[in-house]
Amino acid sequence: MNVPLSIKWEGERLIILDQQKLPHEIIYITLENMKEVHDAIITLKVRGAPAIGITAAYGLAIEAQSYQTNSMIDFLEYLKRDAAYLGESRPTAVNLVWALDRLLKAASPIDSVSDAKQILIEEAKIIHKEDEESCQSIGEFALSLLEDKTKVMTICNAGSIATAKYGTALAPFHLGKERGKEFEVFACETRPVFQGARLTAWELQQSGVDVTLITDSMAAHTIGAKGIEAIIVGADRIAKNGDTANKIGTLNLAILASVFGIPFYVAAPSSTFDLSINNGEEIPIEERKVEEIININGKAITPSNTKVFNPAFDVTPAKYITAIITEIGIIYPNYLENISTQIVDSIEKEKDYENK
Numbered sequence: 001m002n003v004p005l006s007i008k009w010e011g012e013r014l015i016i017l018d019q020q021k022l023p024h025e026i027i028y029i030t031l032e033n034m035k036e037v038h039d040a041i042i043t044l045k046v047r048g049a050p051a052i053g054i055t056a057a058y059g060l061a062i063e064a065q066s067y068q069t070n071s072m073i074d075f076l077e078y079l080k081r082d083a084a085y086l087g088e089s090r091p092t093a094v095n096l097v098w099a100l101d102r103l104l105k106a107a108s109p110i111d112s113v114s115d116a117k118q119i120l121i122e123e124a125k126i127i128h129k130e131d132e133e134s135c136q137s138i139g140e141f142a143l144s145l146l147e148d149k150t151k152v153m154t155i156c157n158a159g160s161i162a163t164a165k166y167g168t169a170l171a172p173f174h175l176g177k178e179r180g181k182e183f184e185v186f187a188c189e190t191r192p193v194f195q196g197a198r199l200t201a202w203e204l205q206q207s208g209v210d211v212t213l214i215t216d217s218m219a220a221h222t223i224g225a226k227g228i229e230a231i232i233v234g235a236d237r238i239a240k241n242g243d244t245a246n247k248i249g250t251l252n253l254a255i256l257a258s259v260f261g262i263p264f265y266v267a268a269p270s271s272t273f274d275l276s277i278n279n280g281e282e283i284p285i286e287e288r289k290v291e292e293i294i295n296i297n298g299k300a301i302t303p304s305n306t307k308v309f310n311p312a313f314d315v316t317p318a319k320y321i322t323a324i325i326t327e328i329g330i331i332y333p334n335y336l337e338n339i340s341t342q343i344v345d346s347i348e349k350e351k352d353y354e355n356k
Contacts, residue, residue, distance in 0.1 A: 001174045003206045006051050006161040007058075009125060014058040016046045017161060023202035031055075034063035034082055041089040041096075044193065048162020049236045049272055050131050053095035056086045057127050060103050061120035067113070075113050079104060079120075091284045092245055092313050094237040094274045099127055132164035134269045134327035139171030141325050142232065142267055143181070146172055149229040153219065155188040156247035157199035158234025158267065168267040168325075169234045170200065173209045185211045186222055190247060192292040192310065216249050223260050231257045232325075235268035242318030242335025243280030244268075248311055254320035263322035270326050273343050280315035288312050 004026055008015040014031045020043065021027045029045070031037050037059030040046050046055045060083055067078050083100040090096055106123040110116040146152065152173075159170035166174050173183050185204055190196035197213055204211040214222050222228065231253050237245040244250075244266050257264035277283060290308040294300055324331040324339070328346045331338050 001160065001166070001178065001207045003160040003174070003203050005165065006046065006048070007054050007128065007164065009058065009128065012121075014055070014062060016040060016055060018045045019047055019161060019199060020045050022161075023198055031059065032062070033066075034059050034086060037062075038086055038089050041086075047195070048157065048159075048167075049093040049095040049234070050135070050163040050168070050269060051161070052090055052093050053099035053271065054124070054128050054131055054164060056089070056096050057099040057103055057124040059086055060100055061117075061124045064107075064120050065117050067117075070113055072111065072113060072116065075116060076104075076108060079107060090286060092236050092286045095269075095271050098271045099124075102127060128164055131269065132166070135160075135163050135166040135168060135171050136175070137327035138168050138267050138269065138325055139166050139175040141327075141330050142169075142172035142265065143175060145263070145265060145323065145325065145330065146176075146183075146230060146232075150182065151184045151186070151227055151229045153186045153188070153223065153228050153231045153253065154200065155196060155216070155233055155249050155253055156190045157195040157203065159200060159203045161199060161203055162234065167203075167234075168269065169232045169265075170203065171267065172232070173204060174207050177207050177209050183209060185209055186226065186228060187211055187213050188216045188219060188249060188253070189213060190249060191216055192288075195247065216252070219253055220256050223256055223262070228260075228262060230263045230265065232265040232267055235266050235272050235324075236313060237277070237283050238266070238268060238273045238324065238339070239277040239279050239283060240273075240275050240336065240339060241279045242321060242324065242331075242333070242339060243283070244316045244318070244321060244324075245280065245283045245285070245313045246316065248314050251314040251316045251320075254316040257322075258320050264316075264320055265323055265325055266316075266321055267325040270328055270343055270346055273339060275340065275343065280317060283313075283315055285315070286312040 159167035294302040
């Protein structure tokens with residue numbers, strides 16, 4: 001695949017692909033401190049739940065290198081403070097807090113500040129590597145579900161540039177291309193900031209995947225007119241019962257899939273599951289600036305003083321989801337039972353491995 005990496009760790013420096021500049025410019029920027037990382041996440045220079053988590057982990061590890069103390073008590077207090085600051089940058093994406101919590105847990109049992117600083121860097125690198133491996137596994141499982149299907153619809157960008165590599169919902173298309181399987185992908189433009197038009201269309205073109213762009217409001221007509229066989233999307237948070245938060249517009253596609261009788265798949269790593277949340281009603285939904293709706297390329301497209309409601313995500317009830325594709329396998333309904341079993345079993349196995 002020819003898609004540029006979204007995140008690089010080179011010479012103890014965090015380098016990210018500035019996704020604000022895509023598709024016209026491929027520009028990498030270096031983030032040197034926590035505030036720059038916080039800004040990059042809020043302004044969507046880096047986006048996609050897994051990529052946000054990786055970037056935040058590196059950001060916290062970098063910031064910790066500047067702590068001027070030899071006391072582990074003080075060190076951990078600073079670390080908790082800064083983790084909370086980074087954690088509020090995108091409240092819906094659970095991978096963000098998950099990654100920061102991993103760094104806090106990694107540093108907590110360490111005896112010396114110098115060792116803790118090094119452990120934090122190493123843990124961030126591990127999270128980065130794990131995500132790359134996870135995305136490939138998700139792609140493999142997704143390919144098995146799409147084996148007899150070629151016409152697939154997606155929304156937003158759950159691809160390589162939203163993760164360490166390959167992506168989640170787009171992983172089967174990248175892997176399929178590498179192996180000679182040809183998909184015909186229909187990408188919703190994804191208003192209000194056009195992640196589908198700017199990012200998914202560009203990314204799939206880089207891999208040579210056949211991709212057709214449609215506006216979000218064309219989805220119903222396109223499913224019927226073009227014979228769409230499946231819909232696959234990413235996720236920013238999945239509740240214990242399978243209710244899933246993803247980019248605004250995802251719920252529309254799930255309802256359409258049900259009406260047309262085609263499968264609706266969610267692809268996400270196990271870190272996206274939040275077992276502390278019982279259902280979608282408990283998922284916090286981020287609301288973003290009105291400018292994203294009323295402006296395009298800095299130019300106003302609405303009358304002045306127009307009222308705006310701009311939620312970044314919606315929640316798809318589990319009843320509309322055919323299967324959830326993770327790196328540890330495919331989860332089918334009953335989600336309340338099967339998510340708890342499969343995800344908890346995976347967590348317990350990781351703990352057993354770490355304790356050996």
